[in-house]
Amino acid sequence: MSDHRTPLLKVRDLTVTFGKGTRSVSAVAGVSFDVYEGETLGLVGESGCGKSTTGKALMKIVAPTSGSIELNGVDITHQRGRALRHARTHMQMIFQDPISSLNPRRRVRSIVAEPLDAWKTASGAERDRIVNDLLNKVGIDPEVYGNRYARQFSGGQCQRISIARSLAMRPQMLICDEVVSALDVSVQAQILNLLEDLKAEYGLTLLFIAHDLAVVKNISDRVAVMYLGKICEIGPSDTLYETPGHPYTQFLLGAALEADPDSVDAGTVLEGEPPSPHDPPSGCRFRTRCPFATERCAAEEPQLREVAVGHQVACHYPFAAA
Numbered sequence: 207m208s209d210h211r212t213p214l215l216k217v218r219d220l221t222v223t224f225g226k227g228t229r230s231v232s233a234v235a236g237v238s239f240d241v242y243e244g245e246t247l248g249l250v251g252e253s254g255c256g257k258s259t260t261g262k263a264l265m266k267i268v269a270p271t272s273g274s275i276e277l278n279g280v281d282i283t284h285q286r287g288r289a290l291r292h293a294r295t296h297m298q299m300i301f302q303d304p305i306s307s308l309n310p311r312r313r314v315r316s317i318v319a320e321p322l323d324a325w326k327t328a329s330g331a332e333r334d335r336i337v338n339d340l341l342n343k344v345g346i347d348p349e350v351y352g353n354r355y356a357r358q359f360s361g362g363q364c365q366r367i368s369i370a371r372s373l374a375m376r377p378q379m380l381i382c383d384e385v386v387s388a389l390d391v392s393v394q395a396q397i398l399n400l401l402e403d404l405k406a407e408y409g410l411t412l413l414f415i416a417h418d419l420a421v422v423k424n425i426s427d428r429v430a431v432m433y434l435g436k437i438c439e440i441g442p443s444d445t446l447y448e449t450p451g452h453p454y455t456q457f458l459l460g461a462a463l464e465a466d467p468d469s470v471d472a473g474t475v476l477e478g479e480p481p482s483p484h485d486p487p488s489g490c491r492f493r494t495r496c497p498f499a500t501e502r503c504a505a506e507e508p509q510l511r512e513v514a515v516g517h518q519v520a521c522h523y524p525f526a527a528a
Contacts, residue, residue, distance in 0.1 A: 212279070213240035214379060214411050215264070215297070220273035222256075222263050231483045233259040235435035236273070238510070241379070246405070246412040248426030248443065250419060250458075252480065256435040257415045258302070261381045264413070265299050266290055278378070295325065298372040302384035304365035310357035314341070314367055315348065317356060321374040340370040343407075344400060362393035369400065379411040386421060398425055419459060423447050428516070431455050434480055434491040437510065441517030451519035453526060454492050490522070498526040 222234040234256045241247045249257050262268045264275055266282070275283045282293045301307040308317055318337045322328045328336055341348040344366040356364060365385060372380060382401065386394040398421065405412060416422050422429055423443055430440040431452065439452040450456045457476040478495045481487050489507050493499040502522055510518040513525075 211242050213276075214243040214278060215241040215413070216274075216276040217264070218274045218276075220260065220263060220275065221271045222259050222268055223271040229484065232271075232435050232486075233483065234263060234270075235486075237432075237435075237437055239430055239437060239440060241411060241413055243378070243411055244409065245427040246414055246425055248422035248429040249413060249415045249432060250417060250422045250429060251432035252458075253417060254480070254483075255432040257417075257432055258383050260432075261299060261383045261413065261415050264381060265294065265297065267299070295321070295375040296377050297379045297381065298375070298377040299381040299383060300365070300368050300372050300385050303388055304361050304368050304385075305356075307368055308356035308364055310355060313353050313355055314346065314359075315352045317367060318370045318374060321371065325375065327375070336374065340373055341367075343373070343404065344370045345396075346370065362389050362397065365389065365397055366400065369397075369404070373404065373408065376408070377410075379413070381413045381415070383415045384417070385414075387416065387418070394421070401425070419447075431458065434483060434486055436491060436520070438492065438520045439518065440510065441514070441519075445514065445517050449525070451513050451517065451524035452492075452521045453496050453498055490520075498523050 217240070218238050220234055220237045221232060223230050223232045225231055237260060239247070249260065251257055259268060263270045266285070270283060273283070274281055277293055277297055280293070282290065285293055315337050318340055319333055322333055322336060338348040341352060346363065346366055356367065359367065386397050389397065401412065402425065404410060414422065414425055426443045428441060429443050429446050430437050431454065432438070433454050439446065439450065439455045446455065447459065450459055461476065476495060481491065481494055487494050488504055490496070490499065490503040493503040496503070506522070508520045508522050510520045513519050
């Protein structure tokens, strides 16, 4: 990366492999990126490309096979036990399914207070004050709803409670894994606005994982595009959406639906199915679906290289369709 700032999160050659031998699958295959303090990095791609696995690997929910993860300059790749638990207080994750991520048999106050109780950072009146403040911040009235069970809430309300719980230890960074994909469109906007407000108030840094391109564009400062376990393009949000350099990004943007019924669909349809992750293509993983592929694409794997300030593309022929 050419940015002179020190990243809050530094990921290098992250690989996550499931299974062994001929049936092994590299869900994440050598991913590298930085996330800087105060920014929102969007991570976008098709279902099954490795986005959620990347987020879970950063939290060590799934074990990385190789590579390194640095948070605040500390390598947490091989941390375990109390050291890992302490690292997680600085980096929290909000999951895709808001209902199943909460214990249906626990009351809302207890759910939000769980991190405080686990670390014994507050008790008594101070504990109650923090819990009430967090619930108020996410739009849940603690006096009315605090003693209700999680199973009594809608998906949008459960996601608000999940966000409140994630903020209990005042983390520096939130990993948001498809946090609005299971919600109605009107509720999605409310949750996104809430995240933006909380980011400004608490000075948060976000890794925002999603497949909805419009959502990613509106909330992200930079965007990284994944295909079959690898990052194929990363750059400032406006730059990437206006002048995508990788053919896959161009097709991905062309496939996004327009809200205007009078708009003319000028996008080209991407043909074929993604290759099997059990046996990915040689060279560029996108070459079997790319109309611009050559013999070089089959023989040589393209590496991320800078094509403009802060804009990197892993392609031998960037902007080929421009």
